[in-house]
Amino acid sequence: MSTGIKNGKHRAFNISKVILFFLFIAIPIISSSASGIKNEKNRVIVIDAGHGGKDPGALGSISREKDINLAIALKTGKYIQQNIKNVTVIYTRKDDSTVELRDRPKIANKANADLFISIHTNSTNSKKVMGAETWIMGIAKDQANLEVAMNENAVMLREDDYSTKYEGFDPKSSESYIMFSLTQKVFQEQSTDLASKIQTQFSKRVNRNDRDVKQAGFWVLYNTKMPSVLVETGFITNPSEEKYLNSKEGQDYLASSISLACKEYLNEIDSKSGISLINDQDHDQNQKSDTISKLNPDAGEIFFMVQISSSISKIEIKSGNFKGLKDVTEINMKNSFKYAAGNFKDFSAAVNYRKKIEAFYPDAFVIAVKDNKILPLQQALEQKKKTQKD
Ligand SMILES: [Zn+2]
Known part of the structure; x- marks a missing residue:
C-alpha cells in the first residue's frame, strides 16, 4: 500500500515535470523557430537621457542640458532600432519628466x-573648451575627472531625503568616491570597448574633438549589472558647440554615431561566439556552407580551435604568415577567411593554448567547430556536456 502511494506521488511529480518542460523549455523553442529566429539573441539597450523635469542639468546661453540630452537620446534609440536586428530600446525618460538618479540604473x-x-x-568655466568624451565607471585619475562626476552626481542634492536614499553618499566630498572602486569591475573591459567605439565614431565620422575615454565615479553607472557608459556629447x-548640439544635424550625427x-x-x-556566422547562413539559402579545409574527420564531433585572425583576402597557409604557428587552418566564410590555430577535443585545452599564444595574438579567442561549421560556443559546451553524460 505504501508503495502504491509512493508510485502515485512519483507519477504526479513526473507529469508536473512534463508540464513544466512544455511551459518553460518547449514553448520558447517553438515560438522562436516559428518566427524564424535561430540562435539570435534579443538585445535590450537602455538609453538614459540625463536630467529632466525639475533638474535642467547644465545651462548654456541658448539652451538647457536636459533638452539636448532628451533629443539625442530619442534619436539614438530610433537609429538603434533601425540599424540593429532584434533589439529592444528602453528609455529612462521619453519626455521632460523628473527621474531620480538612483532609479535610472x-x-x-x-x-x-x-x-x-x-x-x-x-x-x-572656459568658453573655449569643446569636444566629446565617454565615461566608464572607475576611480578618477585626477581632480578634473572627479569634478565631472561630482557635477553629474550633484543632481541628487535636489532630491528629498537624498542622504538616506544614496547610502550617505556625499556627491561633493571626494572621500565618498572610494565606495565606487569595486563596482562595474566585471564589465570594465566591455564598457571601455563600447566607449572607445563611440569616441572613434564621434571623431572619425562626425569630426568632433576627441576628448577620449575616461573614468570616474558616476552614481548612474553604479550598480548597473551590464556594460555601461556615460556620454558627454559636447x-x-x-x-559654437552649443549651436551644434541644438541643431537637428548635430543631434542626428551624434545619435547615429552612438548607434x-x-x-x-x-x-x-x-x-x-559564432552567432552571426550561423545566422548569415540561415538568411542566405544559396550560400555554401562554411567549410574548414582538411579537417575534422569525426563527423558530428565538436572540437575547439583558437581563432587568430580574419581577412577579406586569402592568406597562404605557411608558418611565416602566422608568426611561426604551424597548426593553422583556414575557415572559408561567405565574404572572408578566418584562420584558427590548434585542434582540441577538450575546451580547456583550447583555452590553455589561447593563453600560450596570447603574447603573439592578444585578440585570439576560442571557437567551437562541428561538421565543418563554426557553432556558438555556449551551445557547443552544452552539447559536449550532454554527450559526456550519455
Ligand atoms: Zn549631465
Whole structure:
C-alpha cells in the first residue's frame, strides 16, 4: 500500500515535470523557430537621457542640458532600432519628466539590459573648451575627472531625503568616491570597448574633438549589472558647440554615431561566439556552407580551435604568415577567411593554448567547430556536456 502511494506521488511529480518542460523549455523553442529566429539573441539597450523635469542639468546661453540630452537620446534609440536586428530600446525618460538618479540604473537592471547608455552634455568655466568624451565607471585619475562626476552626481542634492536614499553618499566630498572602486569591475573591459567605439565614431565620422575615454565615479553607472557608459556629447558652455548640439544635424550625427558604435560592439560579440556566422547562413539559402579545409574527420564531433585572425583576402597557409604557428587552418566564410590555430577535443585545452599564444595574438579567442561549421560556443559546451553524460 505504501508503495502504491509512493508510485502515485512519483507519477504526479513526473507529469508536473512534463508540464513544466512544455511551459518553460518547449514553448520558447517553438515560438522562436516559428518566427524564424535561430540562435539570435534579443538585445535590450537602455538609453538614459540625463536630467529632466525639475533638474535642467547644465545651462548654456541658448539652451538647457536636459533638452539636448532628451533629443539625442530619442534619436539614438530610433537609429538603434533601425540599424540593429532584434533589439529592444528602453528609455529612462521619453519626455521632460523628473527621474531620480538612483532609479535610472534600476530600470536597466530590471530589464536585464545588455547595455546602458547615459547621455549628457558637458559644461565648464572656459568658453573655449569643446569636444566629446565617454565615461566608464572607475576611480578618477585626477581632480578634473572627479569634478565631472561630482557635477553629474550633484543632481541628487535636489532630491528629498537624498542622504538616506544614496547610502550617505556625499556627491561633493571626494572621500565618498572610494565606495565606487569595486563596482562595474566585471564589465570594465566591455564598457571601455563600447566607449572607445563611440569616441572613434564621434571623431572619425562626425569630426568632433576627441576628448577620449575616461573614468570616474558616476552614481548612474553604479550598480548597473551590464556594460555601461556615460556620454558627454559636447560642451554647452562653448558657443559654437552649443549651436551644434541644438541643431537637428548635430543631434542626428551624434545619435547615429552612438548607434553605429553599439552595432559594431554587438556584432563583435556575436562573431566571437559564432552567432552571426550561423545566422548569415540561415538568411542566405544559396550560400555554401562554411567549410574548414582538411579537417575534422569525426563527423558530428565538436572540437575547439583558437581563432587568430580574419581577412577579406586569402592568406597562404605557411608558418611565416602566422608568426611561426604551424597548426593553422583556414575557415572559408561567405565574404572572408578566418584562420584558427590548434585542434582540441577538450575546451580547456583550447583555452590553455589561447593563453600560450596570447603574447603573439592578444585578440585570439576560442571557437567551437562541428561538421565543418563554426557553432556558438555556449551551445557547443552544452552539447559536449550532454554527450559526456550519455
Ligand atoms: Zn549631465
